[in-house]
Amino acid sequence: MKTLLFCCLAAVLLTGSICIASQEITLKLGKQGTDFGEAQQAAALLRLIEANPGSAQYRITYYTDSDVIVFGCNLEKDILLRFHSDLAGHGTSEEWNGHILYRIKDAAAGGSLDNTPEGKLTGTVEQF
Incomplete structure (x- = not known):
């Protein structure tokens, strides 16, 4: 199911824009460097949330x-999800539950998505 969801979500990557559909807001960032890591991802997601409350x-x-x-x-x-796929369609699905805004803000500030007010609570990772 997560692989199917990833394939559907990945299909929207062709242009860089914001899409709003049925209460879901998507920002297509286009091509990024391989150094676009967790802090940059979280900062981009946080900016999207703050710009579209x-x-x-x-x-x-x-x-x-x-x-x-x-x-x-x-x-x-x-819930927070990240799908990462290579061009052959293999990759990882990561999921974090609880304290989502805290996690995003902490990671955007250079911390970790695993950090919560209750301490470190790691997400789950599945290979596909």
Whole structure:
């Protein structure tokens, strides 16, 4: 199911723009360097949330020379997801539950998505 979701989400990477559809707001960042890491991802997602308050779901999408990345959250369900796929369709699905805005703000400031007010709570990682 997550692989199918990733494939659907990855299909929106062709242009750099903001899309708003049924309470989901997506920012297509286009091509980024391989150094566009967790802090930059979190900062971009946080800027999207702050610029478009009131939605339940937000995501950023981008690609590199060898990868496609979809990073987003559902604030109502308090869940954060990141899909990372190589050009052959293999990659990882990461999921964090709880304290989503705290995690995003902490990572954007140079911390970690694993940091919460209760301490470090790691996400789960699955290979596909």
